[in-house]
Amino acid sequence: MTTLKACKNCKRIVEKGRKCPYCGGELTTNWKGLAIIINPEQSEIAKLLGVSSPGKYAIRIGK
Numbered sequence: 002m003t004t005l006k007a008c009k010n011c012k013r014i015v016e017k018g019r020k021c022p023y024c025g026g027e028l029t030t031n032w033k034g035l036a037i038i039i040n041p042e043q044s045e046i047a048k049l050l051g052v053s054s055p056g057k058y059a060i061r062i063g064k
């Protein structure tokens with residue numbers, strides 16, 4: 002089983018690696034709620050998360 006990680010900085014879900022391939026931020030396994038953003042401009046969740054590109058994001062990142 003793969004443990005998905007989320008970037009603490011941009012909230013992207015990252016399947017492997019130690020650093021976020023999008024922004025180089027630190028990854029954590031302590032996150033909740035997977036949001037799949039397809040149309041950032043039409044998505045309330047995207048606005049809430051402050052993201053502008055499609056992808057998978059964590060809704061909440063733990064400390």
Ligand SMILES: [Zn+2]
Nearest residue numbers: 008011021024
């Ligand atoms: Zn990132």
